Amino acid sequence: MLAQQLVNGVLLGATYALFALGFTLMFGVLRVINLTYGFYFSAGALLALWMARQGASIWLALPLASLGAGCIAVVLDWMLLTRLRRVQAPELSSLMVTLGGVLALYSALTSWLGPDIRRLPPGIVSADAFLVGDVRVTAAQILILGATALLVGALLLLMRGTRLGLAIRAMAEKPDAAQLMGIDTGQAAALVSFISGCLAGAGGVLIGLNFNAIHPYMGEAMMLRGFVVIIVGGLGDIRGALLAGLALGVIEVMTAGYVSSGLKEAVAFLILVAVLWTRPSGLFGRAVLRRA
Amino acid sequence: MIPLLDLSGLTRRYAGLVAVDGVDMQVMAGGVHAVIGPNGAGKTTLFNLVSGLVPPSAGRIRFVGQDVTGLAADRRAALGLARTFQNIRVFAAMTVLENVLTGLHARLAVGLPGVVLRLPRFRAEERRAVARARAALDLVGLADKAGQRAQALSYGDQRRLEIARAMAPEPPLVLLDEPAAGMNPAETEALATLVRRLSEFGATVLLVEHDMGFVMDISDTVTVLNFGKRIYEGTPQAVRQEPAVIEAYLGHKVAARLAAGAKAGVRGAG
Amino acid sequence: MPAWLDDFLWTYQNLVYALGINGLLALSMYVVLAVGQLSLGQAAFMGLGAYSSALMTLKLGLPFAAVLPLSVVVPMVFALAVGGPTLRLAGVYLAIATIGMGEVLRAVYLNVDLFGGALGLSGIPERATAPLIYGLLGLAVLALWLIGRSGIGRAMEAMREDETAAEVMGVPVRRYKMGALLASATLAGLAGCLSAHVSSFIGPNEYGFEPAVTILSYALLGGIGTPLAPVVGAWVLTLLPELLRGVSDIRLVLNGVIIVLAVLFLPNGLLAVRMKRIGARTAA
Numbered sequence: 001m002l003a004q005q006l007v008n009g010v011l012l013g014a015t016y017a018l019f020a021l022g023f024t025l026m027f028g029v030l031r032v033i034n035l036t037y038g039f040y041f042s043a044g045a046l047l048a049l050w051m052a053r054q055g056a057s058i059w060l061a062l063p064l065a066s067l068g069a070g071c072i073a074v075v076l077d078w079m080l081l082t083r084l085r086r087v088q089a090p091e092l093s094s095l096m097v098t099l100g101g102v103l104a105l106y107s108a109l110t111s112w113l114g115p116d117i118r119r120l121p122p123g124i125v126s127a128d129a130f131l132v133g134d135v136r137v138t139a140a141q142i143l144i145l146g147a148t149a150l151l152v153g154a155l156l157l158l159m160r161g162t163r164l165g166l167a168i169r170a171m172a173e174k175p176d177a178a179q180l181m182g183i184d185t186g187q188a189a190a191l192v193s194f195i196s197g198c199l200a201g202a203g204g205v206l207i208g209l210n211f212n213a214i215h216p217y218m219g220e221a222m223m224l225r226g227f228v229v230i231i232v233g234g235l236g237d238i239r240g241a242l243l244a245g246l247a248l249g250v251i252e253v254m255t256a257g258y259v260s261s262g263l264k265e266a267v268a269f270l271i272l273v274a275v276l277w278t279r280p281s282g283l284f285g286r287a288v289l290r291r292a
Numbered sequence: 293m294i295p296l297l298d299l300s301g302l303t304r305r306y307a308g309l310v311a312v313d314g315v316d317m318q319v320m321a322g323g324v325h326a327v328i329g330p331n332g333a334g335k336t337t338l339f340n341l342v343s344g345l346v347p348p349s350a351g352r353i354r355f356v357g358q359d360v361t362g363l364a365a366d367r368r369a370a371l372g373l374a375r376t377f378q379n380i381r382v383f384a385a386m387t388v389l390e391n392v393l394t395g396l397h398a399r400l401a402v403g404l405p406g407v408v409l410r411l412p413r414f415r416a417e418e419r420r421a422v423a424r425a426r427a428a429l430d431l432v433g434l435a436d437k438a439g440q441r442a443q444a445l446s447y448g449d450q451r452r453l454e455i456a457r458a459m460a461p462e463p464p465l466v467l468l469d470e471p472a473a474g475m476n477p478a479e480t481e482a483l484a485t486l487v488r489r490l491s492e493f494g495a496t497v498l499l500v501e502h503d504m505g506f507v508m509d510i511s512d513t514v515t516v517l518n519f520g521k522r523i524y525e526g527t528p529q530a531v532r533q534e535p536a537v538i539e540a541y542l543g544h545k546v547a548a549r550l551a552a553g554a555k556a557g558v559r560g561a562g
Numbered sequence: 563m564p565a566w567l568d569d570f571l572w573t574y575q576n577l578v579y580a581l582g583i584n585g586l587l588a589l590s591m592y593v594v595l596a597v598g599q600l601s602l603g604q605a606a607f608m609g610l611g612a613y614s615s616a617l618m619t620l621k622l623g624l625p626f627a628a629v630l631p632l633s634v635v636v637p638m639v640f641a642l643a644v645g646g647p648t649l650r651l652a653g654v655y656l657a658i659a660t661i662g663m664g665e666v667l668r669a670v671y672l673n674v675d676l677f678g679g680a681l682g683l684s685g686i687p688e689r690a691t692a693p694l695i696y697g698l699l700g701l702a703v704l705a706l707w708l709i710g711r712s713g714i715g716r717a718m719e720a721m722r723e724d725e726t727a728a729e730v731m732g733v734p735v736r737r738y739k740m741g742a743l744l745a746s747a748t749l750a751g752l753a754g755c756l757s758a759h760v761s762s763f764i765g766p767n768e769y770g771f772e773p774a775v776t777i778l779s780y781a782l783l784g785g786i787g788t789p790l791a792p793v794v795g796a797w798v799l800t801l802l803p804e805l806l807r808g809v810s811d812i813r814l815v816l817n818g819v820i821i822v823l824a825v826l827f828l829p830n831g832l833l834a835v836r837m838k839r840i841g842a843r844t845a846a
Contacts, residue, residue, distance in 0.1 A: 033654050033657075033658075080822065080826075083826055084825075084826070091652065091653065091654050092598075092600045092653050092654070092657070093825050093829075095600060095654055095657055096600065096778065096782070096821060096825050097821065097822050097825040097826060099602075099775055099778065099821060100775065100778075100779065100782075100817075100818045100819065100820070100821025100822040100824075100825065101818060101821075101822050102818070103771075103772065103775040103776075103814060103815075103817060103818035103821070104814070104815045104816075104817075104818025104819050104822065105818070106814075107772070107812075107814035107815045107818065108812070108815045111811060111812065111815070217771075220665075220771055221665070223661070224661065224662040224665055224666075227658050227662065228662075231658075261673075262669070262670070262672075262673030262674065265665075265666060265669035265670075265673075266666045266669060266670065268662070268666075269662045269663065269665070269666040272658075272659060272662055273643065273644065273647070273659065276647035276648055276651070276655060276659065277646065277647045343730055344730075345726060345729075345730070364729070364734075364736065365726075365729045365730050366729045366730075366731075366732050366733055366734045366735060366736075367734075369729075369730055369731060369732035370732050374730075375730055377727065381724050381726070381727040382727075383719070383720050383723045383724060383727070383728075384723065385719075385723060385836075386716075386719065386720070386723070386842070387841060387842055387843070387844055389841035390716055390839075390841045390842055393713065393716060393840070393841050394716055394717060394720045394728065394731050394733070395731045395732075396713075397713060397716075397717050397720075397731055397732045397733050398731075398732025398733075399732075400713045404709070404714065407708060407709055407712040407713075407714055408705050408708050408709065410708065414712070418712075418713065418840050421713070421840075422840060422841060425841070438841075439843060439844055440844065441844060457731065461732070
């Protein structure tokens, strides 16, 4: 029983981590709070659903939906945030503008598609399950874990092993200096948006597979978890987001299993408030410095 | 005599660097006290520690005989610790007069009920505040611009406005953070006159400045910081001749060569 | 009351209530924006006021005269719990924590029997009246107007422009931020109590993400120069779907687009008037 819960928790946590990775990248590098991020998650899931209904296999639908969400992210970032970045508007402006944008997008999507929960066509992933000792693992769960590991690996390789990753990290550390080094911040913003959007989109498809429930507002429910993961893990900290995402998934599944399923939804919020009361700068994070 | 401001062992660490390192410093009432040092010496961090914008990692700050180490910036302001900023921070959309009235906020005693019920005390107090604000504008020579938006003022006038805003509550200590930055020689000269008038006005001035001529001109005491540590303190004349200070500014080799040159010069003359 | 007015009020009763209640909600957003903060908890505070007051009426049988003032208690407790840690940090933390609070409370209403689950609470007696709603709205506008004109209003504007500089000038920024959040919770709690006691039914989905953002659009459309501006913004956005057929279907899309346009192109709102206070008159 415990082992089964642990496996389910790790799987859920892997998707949380994937979702939060793009979020923390966007936060850490672009230094804006972009609330449209949850929309890429919904968009990824809905795109994959549409493709699956056209008969595409999951091997085609997952990467294409992920890339599609990345493209949406680039367009939205350009529409909503280029102007604010140019005038160096305060953080709250970017928060408000993306909040308005995301309300418009979600409600447009809902009035177009309806608010109903949609399901992937049966057989998109093999219904086989494997027994490892007492623990049951489905093919879908193996796919989720494999895809998450692949994407996280690719991201780490990009950030640590390439010139591009170096440039992105330079931007995160010192935006002004990066500009002086000849990094085009507009292009870099588009690139980071694209990578983040791809990660969110893939996360959407995988969560859609996990729960087999896809609806326009599914990204909104993820945003709070995303925030908790990046605040606990530290803003812009990839390793922190990975660990915090896994931990949150396990804690949620354990709460639902051993305490109450109603409380599962509140876990993330309670962690958030507890962290803010006790460690205002995040568990692994750097101190929030106030500059005069 | 109890110093007006007394820093003991004041330290501020950031990840991987000590910006201010065990600084002991006393500012006596009256006169102008300058803090100088090369870039990155920790001067601005020191000011932020004193005004309460940054909490210290260690050490204590006493002001007017009271330990203020744990007090928030607004409480220190209410005790009479005023400051200006290196990068000008006037309230751009407000008028010049409103900016100065904001500086008097801690002196307004009427609370929410008085405001909502429009008690006579509240009106009288606002009138008194306007009179004090106008006096502060007179002091810096901005009286005729009281009704202008702060953003419409010239750079030099915005610096003066910051000084008026800080001086309006008649604080015993005012911190000026690089007041001469970005000013031309004529403006700097006018500023020097103004700073001297501030101390005649009853305020002790503590300032950080890069313009050495300005500092040597107006200061009574100079403290020199380097790498977050206090390396020297004395009169402007003494500071100018102190080898440790010259070395901090010019580096070890140049200082040595200068010293050698000075000796050679003496020998040649003799 | 003249017969025509009586007829009019009868026909448009719900709209009349909604205009007054949304006006209060716009003010509850105004008070936090006025000190340069962004709270998205107004809908959640409203829900707490609505649920707590409905339960006091239904389960405890308290008279409405006691329920109305008590309806602000629970929202204020939540404001203290969320505001306590977040107001010390950068402004984004308050926004994030308050969005989260709304989502979580919705889940709680859905899952706890006391709150009636997905069905919500019904059979709440209609005790609130239009004169009561508009009387409270009028009082709130007047009080906020007087505060805005005073030295406290000046200090609030200074905080909005540059919080650090305001603090160094002696403005007690933490106290004002907490005070603004508590005032916001109070106004929203009252709005929740009033709305529960005019509509007889409340449900968990009325206080979620969409209403939270809609309340922000009221304040951003009107602007926050004076307390009347956000109320006008609320009235425009409440009336528009009623007046124009077709708008009601895309009401939320419109609210979202208004926020985007207001932030990008109209940072002071439609009614960009500055408060007339001592020393504020500009000379040429």
